Amino acid sequence: MPENNTSLDQLKSFLNQLFQFDSQDLDFGVYKILHYKKKEIATFIDQLLVTKVKAALQTLSADEAKQVQDQITEMEKSTSLKKWLEAVEKKDETRLAIYEEDYKEEIVQYKELKAKETESSVSVETENQIYNHLTLFFSRYYDKGDFISKRRFGKNEKYVVPYNGEETHFHWANQDQYYIKSSETFNQYAFKVPTSGGELVINFKLTEAQIEQGNVKESENNYFILSEKEADINNEEATFYFEYRALNDEEKKRVKGNSKQDTLDDIAFDALKKKFGTNPEFANLWKEQEGKPLLLKKLQHYTRKNKYDFFIHKNLKGFLERELDYYIKSELINVDDLYVTDTDAHFDRLKHNLKTIKVFKSIADTIIEFVSQIEDFQKKLWEKKKFVLSTEWVITIDRLVEYIGEEAAKPILEEVIKNEKQLAEWKAYNLVQTTPTYDNLKSQGKWLKMSVDTKHFDSNFKEHLLSALSNNINISEKLxxxxxxxxxxxxxxxxxxxxxxxxxxxxxxxxxxxxxxxxxxxxxxxxxxxxxxxxxxxxxxxxxxxxxxxxxxxxxxxxxxxxxxxxxxxxxxxxxxxxxxxxxxxxxxxxxxxxxxxxxxxxxxxxxxHARNKNILEMLKKVDELIESEGDLNDSVRKKFSSWVNSNKSLSGGEKAYRYIDDNGRLYQSVSLRAPEPRADEKFHQPLIHPDTKKPCAMPPNGFSRTPETLKEMMNNSEILFGKDETTQPRQKVYLKETTKRQLSSLIQDxxxxxxxxxxxxxxxxxxxxxxxxxxxxxxxxxxxxxxxxxxxxxxxxxxxxxxxxxxxxxxxxxxxxxxxGHYVSTIINPRVKKIAYSFDWKDGKPKDGSMNGLGVFFKYQRLEQYEEALENIAFNASKDATQKALEFEQYIPKYFLEFETKGSQTLVNTAAMQDPWDYKLKVWDGFTYDNEQAVDLVETFNYLIGLHMQKCITKELSDKKYQFVYGNNNANKNILVVWRSVKDWSMEDFKADAVALKTELKAFEYDLLYINDQAHIESYQPIEEVFKNKMLS
Missing domain, CATH: 3.40.50.150 (Vaccinia Virus protein VP39)
Structure with a gap:
């Protein structure tokens, strides 16, 4: 019996596709981790699919099946067995009785071998059914790196959505998944290639695709297609443009099959090589790397990275287990078997079916455990709090002097004006033309509002700046x-x-x-x-x-x-x-x-x-200005104000209603006093007496909206507007005040x-x-x-x-x-904030007319570790002996290997590496690779983890050792002190000296909670490391 079969091969092929073992181009994210463990996982799959299934079904191996067949053939050569087989064929009961008595032992042995052969044949068929069902079940939900939550229902209505009987229900296909895709490498992808003169940066950049909508159906797939736009090439950089869109009719004729994106990658590569193949600067793009030209390899990496792994399931195991139960009930259990017939064959069939289901479910459960372990591991990395990779502070000169005083600011500013990078930024912003002196940092007695950015300075400058600010202000409040x-x-x-x-x-x-x-x-x-x-x-x-x-x-x-x-x-x-x-x-x-x-x-x-009251204040201010310019309130003032109101497009219709000025210079509008519905009570129909004619005024048809008492009070407050005589209905006079509010309209014109x-x-x-x-x-x-x-x-x-x-x-x-x-933080946002801090009025990239009407600014900006960086910082660090021992445990690979072998990874908080808090490193993305390691900002990371609003950050040397004291409060108004110092290679004597120093320093702070990194001989402190890890991963 051959070991390999189509059903098993199909299942193995599907699982290899699921784990992407056949595609080395997917060398990113979780695939990189799985490729690292490819050998162990592949071995596990073989053991799972072959050994476990055969053991459960008692299927013979190929060698065992051949051995049984050889034994049967040899026995059938014997004279005695030939006689018995001939009697069986002729149904000769007399001879059968004689032979079964004379050759009893030989016949029993033969029957046992034939039973083995038959059972093995049945088991092989069942084995293939199980493989087919496994492939069918898992392929229902898997799609290019994602498990899509398509809850199955039946053959006619394929899917069902979770619904609790609400009047209306809103559902979408990926509702129980995290969307994890980044647009960063979608819009632009870059890598470096060595050249004869150094390095050349190659960019793949998306350009806007223009397609006639009538040619594309909404359900059609999008692809990365080389654009007709000319490449941008200079000595340092080359940019090739692509479009991300559906294929047009002409392209559909040329691009066929199931691997359309691969075909398009090849077409793009061939076109670029044809055009630039003779350019010596591009020579290395055509050289092979791991069996492919470098450009094609990078192109496939770009397109596949942006077409795989869009989602992480929030509870993949629960979803697949529910779907598996339904699959078994709908696909494997036959309702007709409920009609029991009292025959051995019926019960044998039931027994066989239940055994098949049991084996299928056992294998499916193990695969579910495996894929869920991978998905949950990704979810853990996605949900965990991220490290602060870097923190920079920006403060304008005027704010610095205001906060710490000129005497303390002077040495800082003298260092600032010596910094070439900072000066270059000021010049790029057109704030200075030449290097300023200290005295030039003032203009007409006012300190300039130019920004000082700590990214241009070393860590000592940043620490000194924060310490100086901490001695004078609450940093969090002033930001x-x-x-x-x-x-x-x-x-x-x-x-x-x-x-x-x-x-x-x-x-x-x-x-x-x-x-x-x-x-x-x-x-x-x-x-x-x-x-x-x-x-x-x-x-x-x-x-x-x-x-x-x-x-x-x-x-x-x-x-x-x-x-x-x-x-x-x-x-x-x-x-x-x-x-x-x-x-x-x-x-x-x-x-x-x-x-x-x-x-x-x-x-x-x-x-x-309520809309903001800027227009109201402007209207009140305008009336005062007109009265002042005229010298008195008169008809000219009223006419000019009315004209200004009519021409002011920023005023709403409701605001323009306040166009009238009374004799006291107050703005008002008139509002009807008519009741919205007819009033039955006679008191609402009592007329008001006109102040001049002393006659009853005309009544509103429905009666007044106010009681007589209220109307009397309004008359006393001059809030009733009468006509020339009693024939006009009185109206309410509504004054415009600074506190007047109007409800925001649902329509804004801008x-x-x-x-x-x-x-x-x-x-x-x-x-x-x-x-x-x-x-x-x-x-x-x-x-x-x-x-x-x-x-x-x-x-x-x-x-x-x-x-x-x-x-x-x-x-x-x-x-x-x-x-x-995106990169907009450094190229747009930060420059914009810095520029408006100097002035709100600019023209052609320069402060308009030399204005400096900004508010100054004090802010910080930070870069966080990203999900892809977390994946890149996963390290398998279990010892070979420990791993080998763990592999002997049957459930290790499907359930525990990722958790066990990666627990010491830096991104998952390696507490042993935190002895020097200023040297905890991660591999970070530099725009091209993850090859560079960078010390992260543990101090700021911990502040966020414990919810600390930092009031002070004071760095000082004690006994030639660096200490950093971070003080602040949390949202529960608990005062918190965090102490950081490097204890790497410290002796017991160092810790004793540390205790003496800390006891003195801690007296300067009043705190409810005290955190110190590593060990310390101080009462009632909490070690940072475990708190750090628990809060980051919780």
Missing amino acids: DGLVINSDNYHGINHIQNTEQKTIQCIHIDPPYNTATSGFLYKNTYEHSSWLSMMDNRLRISLDLLKDTASYHVHIDENEYERLHSLFNNYNLYNAGPIIWDKRNPMNGGSGVATQHEYIIWRTLDNHII GKKGKADTKPLGLDFPYCHPTSLYIELIGASNVENSDTVLDFFAGSGTTFHSVQLLNKEDKLTRKCILIEQ
Whole structure:
């Protein structure tokens, strides 16, 4: 009996596809880990599929089956057995009785061998059925690195969704999954190639694809296709452009088969080689690496990285176990077997079927354990808090002097003006033309608002700056904001402990999931991919909101209804959508010309949304200015004011109603006193007496809306407006005051372009909203002094800019947190914040007319470890002996090997490596590779883990050893002190000296909680390491 069979081969092929053992191009993420353990996993699969199944079914091996067959053939040669077989064939009962008595032992042995042969044949058939069922079951859900939650139902209605009897139910295919894809390597992918003169950077960059919509169906797959756009090439860099779109009709004729992307990669490679193959600078692109030309290898890495691994299942094991139960009930259990017939054959068949099901379920359960272990490991890395890779601080000169005084600031500033990198930045921003002296840092007696960025300095400068600030201010209170360079899910997760219930407004502008939005989705899962991405991030951000907070989300018609339905899943009030009229219809498409977008507005409590009162203050100010210019209140003042109101496009219709000025210089409008419904009580029909004619005035048809007592009080307060005589109905006079509020309209008209804010700053960003719109939205969100606004789709930093403009307008100190993944943090956001800190008025990249009307700034920006970096920092560090011993345990590979062999990885917190807190290293992405190691910021990482708002960070030397004291409080108002020092290679004498020093230093702080890294001879402290690990991985 041959060992290999089609069913087994198909299952092995599927499992190799599942683990991607056949594709060395997938050398990223979890595949890199699985390839590292390929030998052990492959051995396990063979043992699982062959040894375990055969043992359960008692199937003979190929050698055993041949041996049985040889024994049967040899016995059939004997004379006695030939006689018995002939009698069996002729059904000669007489001779059979004689032979079975005479040759009893030989016949019994023969029957046993034939039974073995028959049972083996039946078992082989059953074995193939099990392999087929295993392949069919798992292939239902697996798709290019992801398990899609398609809950099976039946043959007619294929799928079922979880439903608890609600009136309406909103569901999408990937609802129980994390969307983990990054757009970073989607929009642009880069690598370096050596040349004769050094290195050449090769970029693959997406350009916007232009396709006639009629030629593409929504369900069609997208592919990476070499663009016709000419490559950009210079001495240091070459950029090849690609499009990500569906195939057009002509391309469909040329690209066939199931591996269309591979074919397109080959076509792109051939085209690029044909065009640039003779260029000597590109010579290394055509040289083979691991059996493929380098360019083709990188191209396949780029396309496959962006087409695999979109999701991580939140509970894959539970899902597959439920589906397995259903599969067994629907596919393996035959209802007709319930009609029992009293025959041995029936019960033998039932027994055989149950045995088959038992073996199938046992093997399927083991595979489920295995794939779930891998998925759960990825989930662990995705959900864990991330390390702060770097922290930098930005403070303007005026703020520095204000906070610590000129005497303390002088040595710092003298070092600043000697720093070539800092000076180069100031010159690039057109803030200085030449190197300034210390005295030049003032202009007309005011300190300049140029930013000092610690990225240009060494760690000693940063520590000295923070220590100087700590001696004078509460750092956390004075910070204007925080910029986090990270995937937004990790960024939100990162601030959970520090910002819980502190955010007054979340304002985001996510990708709209259109052809030009740059959102990467799994083919055929366009909307569900987007919904999972949004749900993952929206859901974890809700815990950050204060009880009176607002949530704004910009969106267009493409995803508005789905996003609205998604928000209905959360415990938020619907304040009503805002329709933003952009006053710029998009002509040229089918249907009507769209000129609006939406802002979904939700709140934690059910309150009225009032527009900010800037226009009201301007109207009151205008009246005062006109009266002052005229010298008195007269008809000219009233006429000029009315004309100003009519021409002011920023005023709403409700505001323009306050166009009247009474004799006391107060603005008012008149409002009807008519009751909305007819009043039955006679007291509401008592007429008011005209003050001049002394006659009863005309009555409103339904009666008055107020009682006689209220009307009398209003007359005493001059709040009733009478006509010339009694024939006119009296009206209410409503005065405009500084405290007057108006409810925000659902329609906002703003035709300004976001580029009008960024272009004068000398910054280029593809698309952003105008600050004028954000000011209206945030200004209506009850964001008061010291409140925080969060934007985790930060883009160009418009939200920070708008918050600063609001602060300038009303002299409050709102804060802002931005989260953005891309390089925009360093190229757009930080420069924008620094520039508006100097001046709000710019032209052609320069402060307009030399203005310096900014507010200054003090903020920090941080880069976080990312999911891909966490995967890259997984190390298998179990000893060979320990691993070998563990392999002997049957459940080790399917259940425990990832947890056991990776537990010492740096990304999972290697406490043994924390003895020197300033030298804890991770491999980080440098834009090209993960080859570089970098010391991470353990101090800031721990601050976030314990929810510490840092008031002070003081670095000092004690006995020639560096100590850092971090002091602050958490949201529970507990004062916390954290002490860091390097204890690497310390002796017992060092620890004794440490105890003496700490006892003295700790007296300077009043604290409720004390954390110290490593061991310390101090009472009531908590070692940092275990707290660090538990909070990072919990």
